Amino acid sequence: MFKAITRGQNPLWHPGPDDVARRWSIARLGVYREREKALQPSLRGGFHESVMVSSWGLRWLAQQEGARMTRLMIRDFVVLKSHLDPAAQAGLIEALRPVLKAAPPFSPQTPSGKKMSVRMTSAGALGWISDRTGYRYAPQHPGGQDWPAIPDPVLRLWAEVTGLERRPDCCLINYYGEGARMGLHQDKDEADFSWPVVSVSLGDDGLFRIGNPTRGGRTESVWLSSGDVVVMGGPARLSYHGVDRIRYKSSRLLPRGGRLNLTLRVVT
Numbered sequence: 001m002f003k004a005i006t007r008g009q010n011p012l013w014h015p016g017p018d019d020v021a022r023r024w025s026i027a028r029l030g031v032y033r034e035r036e037k038a039l040q041p042s043l044r045g046g047f048h049e050s051v052m053v054s055s056w057g058l059r060w061l062a063q064q065e066g067a068r069m070t071r072l073m074i075r076d077f078v079v080l081k082s083h084l085d086p087a088a089q090a091g092l093i094e095a096l097r098p099v100l101k102a103a104p105p106f107s108p109q110t111p112s113g114k115k116m117s118v119r120m121t122s123a124g125a126l127g128w129i130s131d132r133t134g135y136r137y138a139p140q141h142p143g144g145q146d147w148p149a150i151p152d153p154v155l156r157l158w159a160e161v162t163g164l165e166r167r168p169d170c171c172l173i174n175y176y177g178e179g180a181r182m183g184l185h186q187d188k189d190e191a192d193f194s195w196p197v198v199s200v201s202l203g204d205d206g207l208f209r210i211g212n213p214t215r216g217g218r219t220e221s222v223w224l225s226s227g228d229v230v231v232m233g234g235p236a237r238l239s240y241h242g243v244d245r246i247r248y249k250s251s252r253l254l255p256r257g258g259r260l261n262l263t264l265r266v267v268t
């Protein structure tokens with residue numbers, strides 16, 4: 001069962017000394033207020049703050065919404081289904097093309113020496129890399145060149161979903177070809193976890209698994225489709241997550257198939 005958020009609840013707010021998380025969450029609510037009016041009557045719910053929906057219900061909701069969004073909260077992960085319409089998705093791909101040319105995706109090695117199935121590159125002041133010496137952010141692509149700048153449409157999307165003035169330092173670009181996956185992990189190479197991570201799905205569907213702030217325990221999964229945006233902030237910021245598999249060629253956005261995922265991070 002998933003929780004679908006309706007008007008009146010601020011899913012991104014989390015109590016605590018962290019004013020940053022509170023600021024971006026409140027800004028976020030404003031953006032959604034208008035769109036929420038479009039939700040189904042059963043979800044408009046006077047005093048109900050959230051309703052539980054089955055995975056079937058979730059699919060139904062997403063279909064009903066079509067190009068409009070449905071906001072789900074799964075264990076503090078805010079999943080903005082269909083946040084980007086097809087034109088916006090195509091615009092992002094167009095903007096990413098020169099980035100991928102200047103900083104070609106590569107297959108990183110894990111510190112244990114295994115080759116990751118996902119190919120990666122980055123845009124921004126810092127890029128995420130991994131090799132035998134560990135996971136870290138680096139100012140240059142392994143080829144020696146600086147990372148290209150984060151494209152404007154990507155920065156606009158970040159500002160829109162977070163309400164933050166602070167820009168991300170890194171846009172990690174993951175490419176999942178047929179059979180690629182990403183094991184459960186935490187994003188924890190950044191200096192300050194009060195900034196959210198924003199993840200954007202483009203191309204083929206990916207089965208996103210959501211775990212807990214500590215390793216182990218029960219997990220839940222949700223299919224992410226092209227145009228979906230996930231905000232990992234507050235308690236979700238350090239929760240385990242991963243991608244079990246993709247549905248290769250389920251989307252026509254990328255001519256050769258596969259899934260592109262962008263994760264936007266404040267690093268320093």
Ligand SMILES: O=C(O)CCC(=O)C(=O)O
Pocket residue numbers: 172174182187199206208241242243261263
């Ligand atoms: O591909 C995804 O949806 C998640 C990617 C991710 O978790 C990461 O790059 O850290």
Ligand SMILES: [Fe+2]
Pocket residue numbers: 185186187241
């Ligand atoms: Fe991650």
